[in-house]
Amino acid sequence: MLEVRDLHVYYGGIHALHGISLRVPDGQIVALLGANGAGKSTTLRTIAGIVKPSEGDVLLDGESLIGLRSFEVVRRGIAMVPEGRRVFTNLTVLENLRLGAYARRDSNQVIQRDLQEIFNLFPRLEERKKQSAGTLSGGEQQMLALGRALMSKPRILMIDEPSLGLAPVLAQDVFEKLKELNQAGQTILLIEQNARAAMSIANYAYILETGNIVLEGPAAELAQQDEVRKSYLGVH
Amino acid sequence: MTLSLFFQHLANGISLGSLYALIAIGYTMVYGILRLINFAHGDIVMLGSYIAFYGVVMFFLPWWVSFPLAILLTGVVGIIIERTAYKPLREVPRINLFTSAVAVSFLLENLGLVIFGARPKGFHRPPVMDTVLYIGGAAVVSYTPIIILTALVLFGGLMFVVHRTKVGMAMRALSKDIETTGLMGVNTDQVITFSFALGSALAAAGGILWAIKFPQIQPLMGVMPGLKAFIAAVLGGIGDITGALIGGFLLGIAEIMLVAFMPNLAGYRDAFAYSILILLLLFRPTGIMGEMEPEKV
Ligand SMILES: Nc1ncnc2c1ncn2[C@@H]1O[C@H](COP(=O)(O)OP(=O)(O)OP(=O)(O)O)[C@@H](O)[C@H]1O
Ligand SMILES: [Mg+2]
Numbered sequence: 163m164l165e166v167r168d169l170h171v172y173y174g175g176i177h178a179l180h181g182i183s184l185r186v187p188d189g190q191i192v193a194l195l196g197a198n199g200a201g202k203s204t205t206l207r208t209i210a211g212i213v214k215p216s217e218g219d220v221l222l223d224g225e226s227l228i229g230l231r232s233f234e235v236v237r238r239g240i241a242m243v244p245e246g247r248r249v250f251t252n253l254t255v256l257e258n259l260r261l262g263a264y265a266r267r268d269s270n271q272v273i274q275r276d277l278q279e280i281f282n283l284f285p286r287l288e289e290r291k292k293q294s295a296g297t298l299s300g301g302e303q304q305m306l307a308l309g310r311a312l313m314s315k316p317r318i319l320m321i322d323e324p325s326l327g328l329a330p331v332l333a334q335d336v337f338e339k340l341k342e343l344n345q346a347g348q349t350i351l352l353i354e355q356n357a358r359a360a361m362s363i364a365n366y367a368y369i370l371e372t373g374n375i376v377l378e379g380p381a382a383e384l385a386q387q388d389e390v391r392k393s394y395l396g397v398h
Numbered sequence: 399m400t401l402s403l404f405f406q407h408l409a410n411g412i413s414l415g416s417l418y419a420l421i422a423i424g425y426t427m428v429y430g431i432l433r434l435i436n437f438a439h440g441d442i443v444m445l446g447s448y449i450a451f452y453g454v455v456m457f458f459l460p461w462w463v464s465f466p467l468a469i470l471l472t473g474v475v476g477i478i479i480e481r482t483a484y485k486p487l488r489e490v491p492r493i494n495l496f497t498s499a500v501a502v503s504f505l506l507e508n509l510g511l512v513i514f515g516a517r518p519k520g521f522h523r524p525p526v527m528d529t530v531l532y533i534g535g536a537a538v539v540s541y542t543p544i545i546i547l548t549a550l551v552l553f554g555g556l557m558f559v560v561h562r563t564k565v566g567m568a569m570r571a572l573s574k575d576i577e578t579t580g581l582m583g584v585n586t587d588q589v590i591t592f593s594f595a596l597g598s599a600l601a602a603a604g605g606i607l608w609a610i611k612f613p614q615i616q617p618l619m620g621v622m623p624g625l626k627a628f629i630a631a632v633l634g635g636i637g638d639i640t641g642a643l644i645g646g647f648l649l650g651i652a653e654i655m656l657v658a659f660m661p662n663l664a665g666y667r668d669a670f671a672y673s674i675l676i677l678l679l680l681f682r683p684t685g686i687m688g689e690m691e692p693e694k695v
Contacts (some may be wrong), residue, residue: 212577236583248578250571261571264564265583314583 163187164209164240164318164351169218171204178204180373181218186318191340191350193360193381195394196370202353203245205370206320209351210242211235222318237265241316245323245353247307251296255287258295258306262313273313280309283339301332308339312348319343320351325359337363357394361385369394399658402536407658408651413542413611415650416549420604421627422634422642423556424597430573430637431593433492437499438479439601440624441506444617446472446602447609448514451521461524469602476598477591484594485587510617518616521609545607552603553643559596560639569593573637622668629675635688644686649674 164186171179179201186192196202207213209220211232220227227235236242241262250258259280263273281288284305290298295306304324311319321340325333333356341363344350354360361367364381369390377384384390421443428436449471453464483502487495527541560566568589571579580586608623609615630649634641649671657664678685 210581212580231585232577232580233583233585236581242581244578244581248575250574250578252570252574253567257567257570261567261579261582261584264568310582 163223164349165219165221166205166209167219167221169205169208169220170216171201171208171213172216178373179208179215182368182370182373182375184368184375184378186349186351187366188317188349189344189347190365191344191352191363193352193354193357193364193367194370195354195357195360195367198355199372200370201373202370203322206242206322206351206353209235209240209320233265236314236316239315239317240320241311241314241318242320243307243311243322243324246326247300247303249295249298249303249306249310251294253295254291255293255295255298255306256291258310259287259291259313262310263315265314276313276315280312283312283342284309300327301329301335304328304332304336305339308336312343316348318349318351320353322353323355324352325354325356333359357390358385402534404658405534405536406538407654409536409538409542409546411651411654412647413545413549413650414654415647416546417604417608417611417623417646418627418630418650419643419646420549420552420600420607421623422631422646423639424601425628425631426634426636426639426642427569427593427597429631430639431569431576431590432484432488432495434484434495434499435628436597437496438502438506439597440620440622440627441503441510442472442476442598442601442620443605443608443623444510444615444620445475445506446598446605447521447615447619448510449602450606451519451609451615454522465606468606469599472602472605473595473599476594476601479598480591480594485590507617507621514617516617518614521613521615523610523613527610541610545611548603548607552600556596556600556639565589565592626671629671632675633678633685635685638685638687641685641687 166182166184168181168183169179170181182205184192184194194202194205204213208215211227211230211234215228222238222240227238230238250261253261259277263276266273286302287305287309290302295303298306308321308324324336328336337359340350340352352360352364361381361384367378367381367384368375369377377390421439424439424442425436428434446468450465450468453459453468454461459467479502483498484495487498523541527544529540531538531540560569568579568584571582571584572586572589576586604623605620626649627646630645631642633649634643634645653667653671656670657667
């Protein structure tokens with residue numbers, strides 16, 4: 163289980179996270195929702211070791227990850243799909259995926275098998291594996307970013323706004339894949355602005371407002387609450 | 399001009415170009431990864447040739463031990479410089495990093511003056527590199543083909559590392575996006591250090607070959623090749639390794655041909671190189687291989 167305790171983050175003078183706490187139990191999809199600038203990406207980036215918190219703790223199975231650099235956090239089993247996908251456009255699709263497995267000590271055979279699994283999940287990537295990642299469409303790049311993160315065989319997969327910039331149909335596709343992955347046992351921490359889609363696949367959800375968690379609960383219950391329906395699901 | 403004379407000039411241009419290319423690679427790799435013009439890179443060239451020189455005259459090593467050893471040791475010096483002068487400054491404004499590079503350059507040059515002395519030293523060409531060969535009627539001294547072949551072997555090795563190995567893949571990823579490369583489980587500091595070592599080692603090889611071609615070394619000898627190689631790197635599209643090779647060869651050949659065909663312009667040889675730089679910056683600022691990509695913000 164991944165646990166965040168009382169996390170405070172400052173960017174210079176800006177207090178971006180005001181002591182947030184959350185838990186991501188094994189095997190679940192946990193959604194972190196909120197408006198622009200609420201601090202969602204900051205939370206993920208802090209867990210990933212990119213941003214250093216001023217206070218608080220991040221624990222993976224009770225062991226603190228604070229102070230680890232981002233490559234060490236990945237090696238502990240937490241992978242992240244960053245906001246805006248950020249695939250390596252100067253590498254081929256295959257190289258992007260292999261880079262995802264960079265830190266693994268497994269034999270080439272095992273990695274080859276996992277690659278095939280990714281290709282089964284995203285057949286488009288296999289068709290384009292020799293192509294430069296820069297030539298992929300936005301949706302394909304999102305698949306690649308997801309596949310790349312999965313290649314590290316993460317215990318916990320963190321995804322920052324997978325639906326960003328995707329047509330609704332494609333976004334729906336991505337959510338289906340996430341659900342599929344979760345059913346196969348993948349633990350997921352999901353950030354989304356599209357709260358409706360996220361709640362439809364999540365077990366549990368947290369709602370972040372200007373650096374504070376203002377609401378939390380099982381996703382199905384949360385989706386019934388009036389405030390949530392008004393502010394986040396666009397129901398009036 | 400006879401054909402054989404033309405080929406002699408061409409060989410000369412290619413060998414000079416391969417030296418520029420060897421040095422240009424270090425500029426371009428460091429720029430590609432850190433967006434830093436490593437001002438001290440030319441002085442690394444000097445250091446490489448001095449270490450090779452002292453290996454032979456002071457430690458009586460055979461050249462085939464001393465030269466590779468000098469390349470290795472210069473690579474280590476590259477690591478030390480990166481760790482002490484550049485790495486601590488990675489989070490501060492880039493101008494500080496650049497200033498630090500200028501400081502390292504002056505430091506190396508002045509250390510050179512103090513330790514090696516200002517007086518030029520004669521670099522002994524190994525005898526195998528100093529025999530006259532007749533190739534198709536043209537007379538060349540053996541160092542010319544040896545320089546070209548050595549450079550080609552090193553380029554081949556470099557291309558292998560960059561395009562066929564795991565660390566090479568990480569280097570290419572790093573040049574695009576350091577933060578995301580870290581998210582792939584890559585120890586980015588290690589890869590950056592490795593790039594410095596590689597660039598410095600190639601510069602040392604360039605310095606040794608330079609000293610074989612122009613067998614006199616002195617503490618400021620790296621300045622001019624450094625500047626020319628920098629021009630070559632910009633010419634090819636800074637940040638792009640293939641571009642650095644192309645830029646190096648083009649500049650070397652162009653310089654020699656200018657002097658060969660217009661001997662009365664020989665004095666303008668260096669001015670010519672700088673004119674190329676200025677024209678390039680005006681008309682194609684991204685160089686030959688550079689992508690026309692807006693600067694990342
Ligand atoms: N590098 C930074 N430097 C300064 N302030 C930052 C930085 N990154 C984020 N912030 C600020 O921190 C706050 C939280 O930003 P964050 O990116 O975490 O929001 P978010 O919830 O991910 O928003 P979005 O949905 O738009 O991606 C914002 O006020 C933002 O302006
Ligand atoms: Mg965000």
